[in-house]
Amino acid sequence: MIINPQTLRGIYMGFNTLFNKAFEGVTPMYTEVAMVTPSTTDAETYAWLGDIPGMREWIGDREIQNLTASGYTIRNKPFELTLGVDRDAVEDDKIGLYNPSVENLAQAAAAHPDKLIFELLKNGFSELCYDGKAFFAADHQVGGKSFSNKGTAKLTLDAYVAARTAMMSMTNSKGEPLGLVPDKLVVPPALEKAARDILVSDFINGTRNTMQGTAKPVVVPRLAGKDSAWYLLCTTRPIKPLIYQQRKKAKFVSLTNENDANVFMKKQFLYGVDCRGNAGFGFWQMAYGSDGSSDS
DSSP states (O other): OOOSHHHHHHHHHHHHHHHHHHHHTOOOSGGGTEEEEEOOSSEEEETTOSOOOOOOOOOSSOOOOOOOSOOEEEEOEEEEEEEEEEHHHHHTTOGGGGHHHHHHHHHHHHHHHHHHHHHHHHTTTTSBOTTSSBSSOSOEEETTEEEOOEEEEOSOHHHHHHHHHHHHTOBOTTSOBOOOOOOEEEEOGGGHHHHHHHHTOSEETTEEOTTTTSSEEEEOGGGTTOTTOEEEEOOOSSSOSEEEEEEEEEEEEEEOOTTSHHHHHHOEEEEEEEEEEEEEEOOGGGEEEEEEEEOO
């Protein structure tokens, strides 16, 4: 194959088509548990994170709710993945050998938010949220009252019921129930059977399962490694318990000019994908996590 600008343009167009098709073929999981927020700068501050106010009877003047209770900031980070194609492969018409690698670029880019979101969830027992405490903590403070969204029990029917009750009993700073109803039980692969037994089975140990259908089991391979931990989430509100902040969508790019250093010095054409963004915590009230370290 003769290498010229037209040839290189044709290769790019072919790779770009492959990339887009593979990218669109991925169904990421993060959208089930995280809200996507656009970003227009290097970081975004979520001042509205704090209390969850409710409606009140209008007596006298309007009561202005405090939306500056938090200085929680999510800073965007750049991410990339790059593939090198040897010039000799192009000259020898072997460019098709790289098609699977281009498709892998696309799949990795499409699933990248999953990596950020579920790594954050996995680390929620130590990573801090808007109130300065770990996202899953036993002593969150609201209106002078302490609330816990952290457990240690292994995933059982009783532990699930206790977590569900704790979430549904949450109140705001005025003591009003938040009305949160958890709808997702998120688990690593090791707890898939336990989750499905609790939420799908008609009977448990010969007794009718009254918790059947109260939440959707969501099995996340990226949570492997903390095989005892499990997470109960409320994702029915416009605001979700986790945030994926998107500064720049994944974009397929190339560096193939004959005068580029990578081509001149290493006879390599470069194709890659890059994006900018990050993940952060929303309201801890919408999540309950247990590390599964105890039997009760």
